[in-house]
Amino acid sequence: MKILHIIPSVASVRGGPSQAVPETVKALRNQGIAAEIATTNDNGNDLLDVPLNQCTEYQEVPIWFFSRFSPEVNSIREFAFSSQLTSWLWQNAANYDLLHIHAIFSYTSTVAMAIARFKGIPYILSPLGQLCEWSLQQSARKKQIYLQLIEKPNLNHSQYIHFTSELEQQEASRLNLISPSFILPHGTAIPNNIPNARHRLRQHLKLPTDEPIILFLSRLHPKKGLDYLIPALEKLSDYRFTLVLAGAGSPEYETEVKSLLVSHGIQNRTHFTGFVKGEMKDLLMQGADLFTLTSYSENFGVAVMEALAAGVPVVVTPGVAVADIVAQDHLGYVAELDVAAIAASIQQALDHPQEIKEMGDRARQFILENYTWDSVASKLISVYQDIIESQIFLLSANINDK
Template sequence: MRILHVTPSVPKVRGGTSQAVLDMVRALQVNNVDAEIATTNDNGDALLNVPLQQRIEYQKAPVWFFNRFSPTVKPVREYAFSWQLTQWLWQNMSQYDLVHVHALFSYPSTIAMAIARLQNLPYIVSPHGLLCEWSLQQSTRKKQIYLQLIEQANLNDCRGIHFTSEQEQQEVSKLRLGVPSFVLPLGLSLPQQIPDARDKLRQCFNIPVDEPIILFLSRLHPKKGLDLLISALSQLTHHRFTFILAGSGSPDYEAHIKSLLLSHGLSDRTRVAGFVEGESKSLLMQGADLFALTSYSENFGVAVLEALAAGIPVLITPGVALASMVEQHKLGYVPQQDVSAIANALDNFMNSPQLAKQMGDRARQFVLEKYTWDKIAGQMIDSYRKILNKDTRYASTAKPSVF
């Protein structure tokens, strides 16, 4: 079975979708599926320094890179137009059994679906939250026009839509696309355990050994609800804690967040770590006491899963698709999306350290049993086979169990 994954970009600067595609392809290869990625050399405002128009190993995954059109106008640059990619897809897509398209409203995804339609090739789509209500409300008019004129026809012809949670599937059902769909969570690649991570993290940031650390680790973006989290943290005047803010975003939004920290009196209680990866990221995850993500919308939440696997409880809001799982299995706190509720949940965490530790211990075991990539890859392969056999009944009768 040969599977071609098409995505606008793969560097980590573009967030969780890029990492998920790389992880998925690596896991499929381990399970003897010939999977490759076709993408652009997009790297935010810059371009990746990689060989073009040839298959290379990129972060241990086979990837074909093609040049991204890079004008000075940012919205046009963000669209990731690539003539090289277009030509290659037209000439080579038929060599694959199935095309798996990731993301929407971007040139690589759109052209991949259009070419598959023209060549009558089977393809599926993973929207990664871009069809959810919150996402569609951003740049509403442009997305509605794009969806109606272009993407709706592409979606209607696909063999299936892959959702990473039942919450995402339910939200998108309001669009009445009439396309088969299936739910399968993203997996997790477990990092190496760091001995004495708690002590090492406090040494690294010069934090007292007995002081709780609350961690935010994600892309800095308005949808992440940092404004609510910062306001809630500012109400914990009677508790000792350090807030570690890890992640990067646009210069304007980073400046806005720093201004919020200052105006809420949290600058002295906050360590700004910037973008982290590798061992630095693992140290933060394994050494913190609570992971907080108060997003307005997350179709899955890989960072939440990483925190749970590290054995720390999480505080997430209902907009994060993993919220029902966290609440059901008592792996953390799920307050409503308002400052008062978030502050109360933080207060509960501070007042019950033993309960928080029990949540963390339970979380790690739960994730190891259900969410590693070796388990998820096998279920994805089963979905591929059903699609290639033209068995669309799986959409209504065999939803994989997510939670």
């Protein structure tokens, strides 16, 4: 079985889904599937320094990188146009049994689906939350035109649409798509344990050893709800805590966030780390007391699951698709997207450190038992096999009819 995953970018700055695809491919290959990735060299405003037009070992998986068109106009650059990728897909897509295409409203994904349709290659689409209500409301007119003229036919010709949560599937159902769908969450990598992570993190940040740390670790973007989290923390001025903001976004939005911290009087209680990865990311996750993601909309919530895997309870809002899991299994708190409600949940956590510790222990065990990449890959392989076998059956039936 030979599978090609196609995504506009695997750069860390693009957030959880761009990291989830290489992890998926790695787990598939560990189970004997010849899986590869085709993508651009996109890296946000920059470009990845990688070999182009050849298969490269990157993040421990084979990836074909192609040049992204990079004009000064941001909206065109974000569309991830690549003539090299187009030519390569046209010549090579038929060498794979199945294409697994990630994201919509991007040239990379759109052209991959169009080529697959023209050549009769089966494909699955993972929309990565872009069919959720909040996402469709952003640049709504452009997206509605694009959806009706281009993406809806592509969506309706896919063998399956892959959603990562019931919430994502429910919100997409309003579009009345005809392709069948299935729900399969992302897996979660279990981080290596860092001895004395709590003490080491406080040493690194030059904080007292008993200082409560509240962590936000995600891409800095308006949908992440920092305009609710920061005012909520202002309400807790009588409590000891340090907020760690770990992430990067557009320069304009980073300036907006820093202004919010000043206007709500918590800039002196906040560490702004910028984008983190590797050991520093693990140290933040394992050394924090509480993880927060108060988003308007998340089709899954990769960072939330990473925090739970590190044994850190969370505060999330209902727009984060894994909120139901958090509530049902008592892995943290689910607060309405409301300043007072978020403040109350964080206050509850700060008031009950023993309860927080028990939640964290339960969270790590929950991830180990339910959300490893190997278990996700096994389920995905079953879907691939069903599609490929049905295609073989249809081809055989057509030959016999002739």
